[in-house]
């Protein structure tokens with residue numbers, strides 16, 4: 298049974314169980330995402346994928362909301378774009394990473410989305426997330442200063458690597474991805490694993506490099 | 522007389538330790554009546570009463586039950602939300618303390634109506650002192666044979682405000698970190714352990730035996746068009762007589778604040794706790810109803826000696842502290858608001874602060890994943906509407 302949905306003014310067909318994001322992608326509509334990853338279960342945490350669904354009091358997360366017959370969806374209305382901007386601004390306002398000194402600068406999804414949404418210096422004044430660098434493990438380095446709490450690492454560890462290294466601790470602004478009782482990551486199970494590292498959209502997780510290895514520059518992937 | 526004891530009719534009348542006194546006050550007659558009806562008739566009666574949830578959101582109770590009753594599966598759950606974490610709310614405690622049997626009867630009827638065999642009462646951690654009383658009441662009801670169809674278990678909360686939110690509450694019962702889930706799916710289709718579940722507030726469920734016994738028509742005679750029945754309020758703050766009061770819905774706020782609680786020189790009233798509305802004294806004749814202002818029943822009164830920036834700042838601190846931290850707008854936004862309010866409190870506000878607060882509020886309300894983040898900006902938005910001058914006074918002049 299096909300579902301009829303109006304996507305940005307055009308009638309399109311979708312399948313039951315499909316999310317708004319999947320439908321949009323299938324129809325060539327680009328919605329930004331941060332916490333979502335096609336190989337991981339949906340979470341709905343970052344909220345940059347929000348879209349307007351007519352009749353809904355709030356905007357809805359497209360990465361986890363299934364389509365329904367007769368749904369009327371706007372993925373790029375002024376309300377949506379402004380909200381996405383504020384969300385990315387919020388992430389940047391408390392972010393204390395410095396892009397020009399960041400390993401991931403060339404592929405950072407946060408930076409890419411910020412550029413696409415035209416977000417520059419954030420309006421918001423707020424304290425920064427600051428955590429010491431965790432570079433004790435030879436397999437994985439963590440710089441939570443750059444973490445945006447998308448929890449892709451947590452899900453990649455559980456769902457792909459089938460381990461249980463990460464947990465969420467504390468609440469609100471201070472919530473944090475922790476290992477054991479909030480110790481720097483140095484887990485035997487992480488030996489030769491590194492599954493979570495490429496899942497991290499920012500420079501928070503990386504492969505430790507030997508200090509003297511030369512790193513070859515890559516061109517910026519940031520478009521638009 | 523707008524003050525009327527329907528939900529609280531047994532409070533102070535029966536002995537909460539002794540089921541005999543409850544039975545003498547028509548106790549469990551509604552359950553007996555319900556069990557003789559088809560479950561659809563029970564749900565229809567609740568639907569016809571137009572009872573709306575008393576936990577804050579005001580969702581039609583009968584509709585929720587109908588969804589759960591129609592959902593596929595033999596394993597279904599009833600949860601009574603007794604987390605009562607909203608600042609200034611203590612009306613559920615009053616009900617639990619004085620009339621646990623009415624609640625148990627309500628839960629038993631709900632269980633029958635949706636076909637659940639198991640029910641949980643999620644009791645606020647700070648209400649540990651009520652555990653024995655509740656368990657005793659359940660044991661007595663069981664002994665008398667009223668709970669043959671339903672097992673009721675009390676689960677204690679972990680002391681987090683967000684665990685009163687239905688999805689976080691269910692995670693907490695499942696033994697996980699109490700965190701909000703995205704919806705849909707909604708609990709009536711996929712709730713506790715992924716099974717169809719209804720979750721209702723203590724006061725909502727306490728209304729049920731009254732409705733079943735006296736009929737939807739009787740219930741519908743009280744209240745306004747969209748708010749039927751009564752509401753139990755807990756009044757605190759700058760009042761001479763703080764306490765729990767029950768009023769017919771649609772009663773004027775003035776009745777509660779000035780006549781019953783004896784407040785004087787009122788500057789503002791916060792209705793519905795930390796995420797509630799802040800209204801100025803000029804609106805004291807507002808009707809207490811879902812159409813106007815209501816919330817879960819917390820009424821906090823502030824007199825003319827109070828500072829709005831301070832009230833809103835403290836409220837934001839609470840919300841930032843209690844945010845589960847899962848979604849960006851609430852996790853980061855509440856902190857921005859706390860720091861902005863602090864700056865204003867010191868008289869060091871920036872020119873852009875008011876505009877930034879308004880824009881941020883809009884996004885938090887539109888994009889947060891649960892009611893906490895969606896409602897967190899309300900104190901800011903309301904106070905900016907009614908007390909804007911007090912913000913402007915705190916902007917650094919230079």
Ligand SMILES: Cc1cc2nc3c(=O)[nH]c(=O)nc-3n(C[C@H](O)[C@H](O)[C@H](O)COP(=O)(O)O)c2cc1C
Pocket residue numbers: 573574575576577578579580582602603604605606607682683684685686687688720721722723725726891892893
């Ligand atoms: C942050 C937050 C806290 C909540 N706390 C409570 C609470 O303590 N008690 C309650 O009954 N409902 C609370 N709710 C509302 C519940 O999510 C849910 O809507 C309610 O229990 C449904 O019952 P009702 O329909 O009978 O009102 C809270 C909601 C949010 C967003």
Ligand code: SF4
Pocket residue numbers: 392393394395396397399400401402403405406407408443499500501
């Ligand atoms: S993680 Fe991204 S945004 Fe942060 S410093 Fe690195 S490149 Fe910049």
Ligand code: SF4
Pocket residue numbers: 443444445446447448449450451474496497498499501502
């Ligand atoms: S470490 Fe990376 S993947 Fe993990 S939550 Fe932070 S930003 Fe996301």
Ligand code: SF4
Pocket residue numbers: 683701843844845846847848849851852889890891892893894895
């Ligand atoms: S709105 Fe706040 S409390 Fe609700 S899910 Fe988001 S972070 Fe958690």
Ligand code: FES
Pocket residue numbers: 329330331332333340341342343344345346347358359360361
């Ligand atoms: S991508 Fe949908 S909420 Fe993060």
